[in-house]
Amino acid sequence: DGEPQGTAGQPMLNVFQRESVTNVCCVVTRYFGGVLLGAGGLxxxxxxxxxxxxxxxxISTMSLWTLWDVPCTYPLFERVKLEITACGGVVRDTAYGADIRLRAAFPAGGAEQFVPRLTELSAGGLAMEAAGEEFLPGPRESANGT
Incomplete structure (x- = not known):
């Protein structure tokens, strides 16, 4: 519509390249300006x-997490969830039955840190089972360094 070429896509791409951000989509909707702003303003x-x-x-970095099925009794449920979180893991799913089965995901080293805590909590009565691996985003970091 008569707007100067190279005033939108390339400048937006440069923002992400400066931050080393990949595999994203950014949409900016502008309601005012056009030729009135000029090329620099746009x-x-x-x-x-x-x-x-x-x-x-x-910014969040994708990494390989291990998935585990963690059996749990109802009295230990809240404590087990807290311990998973304390080891950097996240509860991905919960199945309720006679007992509870949690599907937990841990980043590298998190599962190894959780095993002794589960053993101690359950007095050796519970053991988790490997359930695969999945690429998941890690914790978000501020893009402006704070």
Missing amino acids: TRAYTKGAKDALDAVG
Whole structure:
């Protein structure tokens, strides 16, 4: 529609390249400006939109996590969930029956740290079973270094 070429896509891409961010999609919707802003104004508007979006969501790195089925009794349920979290894991699913079975995901080293805690909590009565691996995002980090 007569807008200057190279004022939106490339400046937005540069924001992500400077932060070494890959495999993302960013959409910036501009309601005002066009030729009234000029090429410099458009470039600044799109760059700021992309940077504001990145700062708002942060950056997360994908890594390989191990999945485990963790049996649990009802009295130990809340404590087991707390211990999973304390070891850097997350509860992905919970199945309720006569007892509870949690599907937990742990980053590298987290499962090894959790095993003795589960043994201690259950007095050796519970043992978790390997259930595979999955690529998952790690904790979010601020894009602006804070």
